[in-house]
Amino acid sequence: MTTTVQDLGSVDTAAVTDALSRGNCGEVAGDAGRRAQYSADASNYRQIPLAVVFPRERRHVLNTLGVCRRLGVPVTSRGAGTSTSGQAVGAGVVLDFSRFFNRLLALDPQARTATVQPGIVLDDLQTAAAEHGLLFGADPSTHSRCTLGGMIGNNACGTHSVAWGRTADNVAELEVVTYRGTVVHLGEMTQDEIDDAMAAGDDRAQLIASLYQLAQSNLATLRTKLGQFPRQVSGYALEHLLPENRFNLARALVGSEGTLAVVLSATVRLIPPPPARALVVLGFQDACAAADAVPSLLDHRLLALEGLDQALTDIVTRPETRAAIDTLPAARAWLFAEIGGTPDELPRRAEALAASARQADGFTGSEVIADPARARRLWRIREDGAGLATRLPGPGGGSEAWPGWEDAAVPPDQLGSYLRQFTELLGHHQLQGAVYGHFGEGCLHVRINFDFTTEEGTAVFRAFVTDAAELIAAHGGSLSGEHGDGQARSALLPLMYGPDIIALFEEFKSIWDPDNGLNPGMIVHPLPVDGNLRVSPHRTPLPLTTVLPFHADGGDFAKATRRCVGVGKCRSAGHRGDVMCPSYRVTLDERDSTRGRARLLYEMTQGEVITDGWRSTEVRDALDLCLSCKGCSVDCPVGVDVATYKSEFLHHHYKGRVRPASHYTMGWLPLLSRLAARMPRLVNALTSSRLASLIKRLGGIAAQRNLPQFADQTFLTWFRSRTPQGEGHRGPVMLWVDSFNNHFTPDVLKAGVDVLESAGFRVQVPDGTQCCGLTWITTGQLSIARRIARRTTTALGPAAGAGIPIVGLEPSCTAALRSDLAELLDGNADARAIAGSTVTLAELLIHQASDWQPPLIETSSISQTHCHQHATSGFSADSTLLRRMGVDNTTLDSGCCGLAGNFGFERGHYDVSVAAGEQVLLPAVRAADLDTHILADGFSCRTQISQQTDRTGTHVAQLIARALPPSVPSS
Incomplete structure (x- = not known):
């Protein structure tokens, strides 16, 4: 006998997982780690599922529904989990389509259609369509990771919906299955087709007959209350059942948030893009003035009309993006207007658009x-x-800002009025947020600094969203403009629609899903807006004391981990130019994404699902494939820094316990290297002999890796026996002698000396043999790293205090001096001074020796940016230096090389390490002409290149040094 789907208190997780596993449902997971990863989406809400299913085939979906129906367990469909309204989390079984059920089934360029499985990522569809000069019109900002199934669920719109419509406008047909197992093909239907379908006498006939009767009985209501403007997305789209809309059940199901049926496949329409586009930025005194200008601009056949408030642009920290903002027209708000057409007509149309904007008040x-x-x-x-x-400017990293009212829409001619009253409403409740959104269609996005940690703050949240719903209703608007209602707004729908429409919604849901087995609590029979909150005053986090200060989060590790609000940019596997997240790009497993790891760490701080705190094996295993590349610290728009979280976790997890062997070999590599330097030839002979496999096995090192060879002479030995060259008229510079180059590739440091002396610097090195502590940091041995950091500050502090630049040639060590040192020694003035004095070679030459002319080298190169350099300083100075040298350089959008210090050498990581390199870097190296230089400043990058290709990498210092005139002795 089945249980009621809402009654899950007595349902056993293990029993559900076992039934799904025996039911041929695909990959099934019911462990605490998986359940924690899928406990939240990009919303304020959190529900721990019973199990997660990853279907590979159509029958897996059908079987999953069959098992859940027998057990009385509800099902929640999920794509990328980027929903901001809570409809992608549920207490039953979560069906994740994104991992395996994500294929392009067909693409017909003549018909301009594509048929896809629901888990396909929008950008993957766009890439395939682009080969035929086509695209899919709806393009939300999450296009690099959102799935078509999720877009269908929410009726996603995006930047270009003002021209190309919503997802519903671009869907031709759907194949779906109900909770009871009825498979239905949906699309437009003529009256004859409706009559034939109803006469069939099967489950599909009963479904269509009930839907037809609902529409025929409520024609006037559907015509006057629904579909009144494009962004009226809230509730169910019953207007598509009207005869004049050809009883289009596919469009009626779009936006139903997984509450009616599960999508098995979708056929969508494709369109040709314009031959050229132009972006026109229009400045205004404030966002309200920008909103007032919208109606007059819509006559210009725009592709997009997006609004941004200065409060949003003030949050941007990326240097290159900040530079682009600083040259915009002076304003406190901007409209980004995009026009399309032929290259010849665009200048004229851009001027006409600007002329119209000039007539607006506040322009x-x-x-x-x-x-x-x-x-x-x-x-x-x-x-x-x-x-x-999600983080508003302010002390301690700024206040947290949340969704919950981030998606309301009004007719465009009401936008200015609504925005003014909305701003007043924020002030009335003593709240604030940064406004942006699809101004051209009257849809506003805003994250608001609700305080969910207190009862009072939660009460303010309830009161505010209720008042805001009434304000939207007064302006003829919609609670949701594209994100769906979910748990965030479903309970507010009566304020927008009234009881008659709500009753129709309930009947519509009951026709499709009489058992309420699909995503219960969404749209009808709603969960409360303040239920299942991810942050709640009713949960007390575990008292976790940290070594690192986490100043940006007020010293609160739980707050640091909940920086991840779930936008899922880390899941952008095909997005080039970013580093995060190398292992996810290989495995495509949520567990290996920045978000998945942050979710687990946050659940660890709560102690409910992950119960072992710092000793958690689930967290340890999820962090295992984190490369500590630090890419997320800069690429994640919220600044989630899993590398730092991993160091902190490993420190506590292994405190007082035996560590993995690699922590002793790779973690203590700088010290072991000093011992090896006393007899490098003997060590090299051993690591190249038959004993190498035993050495690697005992050291926790991957058997497939060749161990690097120690140099016959360290750089420090060479440097301290030489005579300085050059005049040194620019004064002293402190060369940081990193352990990797010192012991393995001293020629890099020697080349650095030649370049620095040629540029007029007098090169110094720290006393003794120093280390930044990087290898101890990445392996979580923070107590030792802190002791080493103190030695470093003693050695470098006087130079930094005297204003002497500290130049690093190894990017990972340079980054450690710039960031990790001050974190380890919180409050240490010398550590802060060192961080401010540390520069890369290119930064020193460009900014402090700008009159020095590097040698001209008419050559070509491809360059791999080290991931730590990407995170801390970027490659712009290097690009400028290479241009001055006449080098035709191409900077690879390759992300991390995959080796990442100790990661690629550790046993169990080899396959992921190589696969990460094979995504862009290694194929590019193999394809490069033999006379093209392979530039890679990182020791790890050069090692990966040399071990996986027949080429070798060159440090930029070596490239310059080899071209120096004979008057400067070459080493």
């Missing part, structure tokens, strides 16, 4: 962005808005 200026790279950087601000706006 401050305009600019046509002709540089495509700058335009991309500006659009990135808009795309990252959901993440950027």
Whole structure:
């Protein structure tokens, strides 16, 4: 006998997992780690599922529904988990389509259609369509990771919906299955087709007959209350059942948030893009003035009209993006207007658009962005808005800001009025948030600094969203403009629609899902807006004391881990130019994403699902494939820094316990290298002999890796026996002698000396043999790392205090001096001074020796940016230096090389390490012409290149040194 789907208190997780596993449902997981990873989406809500299923085939979906129906367990469909309203989390079984059920089934360029499985990522569809000169019109900002199934669930719209419509406008047909197992093909239907379907006498006939009767009985209501403007997304889209809309059941199901049926496949329409586009930025005194200008601008056949408030742009910290913002027209709010057409007509149309904007009150200026790279950087601000706006500027990292009222929409002619009253409402409740969104369609996004940690703050949240719903209703608007209602707004729908429409919604749901087995609590029979909150005053986090200060989060590790609000940019496997997250790009497993790891760490701080605190094996295993590349610290729009969290966790997890062997070999490599330097030839002979496999096995090192060879002479030995060259007229510079180059590739440091002396510097090195502590940091041996950091500050502090630049040639060690040192020695003035004095070689030459002319080298190169350099300083100075040298350089959008210090050498990591390198870097190296230089400043990057290709990497210092004139002795 089945239980009621809502009654899950007595349902046993193990029993559900076992039944699903025996039921041929695909990959099934019911362990605490998986359940914690899927406990939240990008919303304020948290529900721990009973199990997670990853279907590979159509029958796996059908079987899962069959098992859940027998057990009386509800099902929640999930794509990328980027929903901001809570409809992608549920207390039953979560069906994750994104991992395996994600294929492009067909693409017909002549018909301009594509048929896809629901887990396909939008960008993957766009890539396939682009080969035929086509695209899918709806393009939300999460396009690099959102799935078509999720877009269908929420009726996603995106930046270009003002021209190309919502997801519903671009869906031709759907194949779905109900909770009771009825498979139905949905699309437009003529009256004859409706009559034939109803006469069939099967389950499908009963479904269509009930839906037809619902529509025929409520024609006037459907015509006057629903579908009144494009962004009226809240509730069910019953207007598509009207005869004039051809009883389109596919469009009626779009936006139903997984509450009616499960999508098995979708056929969507594709369109040709315009031949050229132009971005016109229009400045205004404030966001309200920008909103007032919208109606007059819509006559210009725009592709997009997006609004950004200065409160959002003020949050941006990426240097290249910050530079693009600083040159915008002076304003406190901007409209980003995109036009499309032929290259010849765009300048005229851009000027006409600007002329219209000039007539608006509060207009401050305009600019046509002709540089495509700058335009991309500006659009990135808009795309990252959901993440950027989660931390408002302020002390201690700023206040947390949350969704919950981030998606309301009004008819565009009501936008200015609504925004003014909405701003007043924020002030009335003493709240604030950064506004941005699809101004061209009256849809506003905003993250608000609700305080969910207290009863009072939660009460303010309830009161505010209720008042805001009434405000939207007064303006003829919609609670949701594209994100769906979910748990965030479903309970507020009566304020927008009234009882008659709500009753129709309930009947519509009952026709499709009489058992309430699909995503219960969404849209109808709603869960309360303040139930299942991810942050709640009713849960007390575990008292976890940390070694690192976490100043940006007020010293609160739980707050640090909940920086992850779930926007899922780390799941952008095909997104180039970013580093995060190398292991996820290989495995495509949520556990290996920045978000998945942050979720687990947050659940660890709560002690409910992950119960062992710092000793958690679930967290340890999830962090195992983290490369500590630090890419997330800069690429994540919220600044989640899993590398730092991992160091902190490993410190506590292994405190007083035996560590993995690699922590002693790779973690203590700087000290072991000093011992090896006394007899390098003997050590090299041993590590190259038959004993190598035993050495690697005992040391926790991957059997497939060749161990690096120690140099016959360290750089320090060479340097301290030489005579300085050059005049040194620029004064002293402190060369940081990192352990990797000192012991393995001293020629890199020697080349650095030649370059620095040629540029007029007098090169010094620290006394003794120093270390930044990086290998101890990445392996979580923070007590030792702190002792080493104190030695480093003693050695470098006087130089930094005297204003002497500290130049590093190994990017990972340079990054450690710039960031980790001050974290380890919180409050240490010398550590802060060292961080401020440390520069890369390119930064020193560009900014402190700008009159020095490097040698001209008419050559070509490809360059791999070290992931730690990407996170701390970027590659712009290097690019400038290479241009001055005449080098035709291509910077690879390759992400991390995959070796990442100790990671790629550790046993169990080899396959992921190589696969990460094979995504871009290694194929690019193999394809490069033999006379093309392979530039890689990182020791790890050069090692990966040399071990996986027949080429070798060159440090930029070596490239310069080899071209220096004979007057400067070459080493």
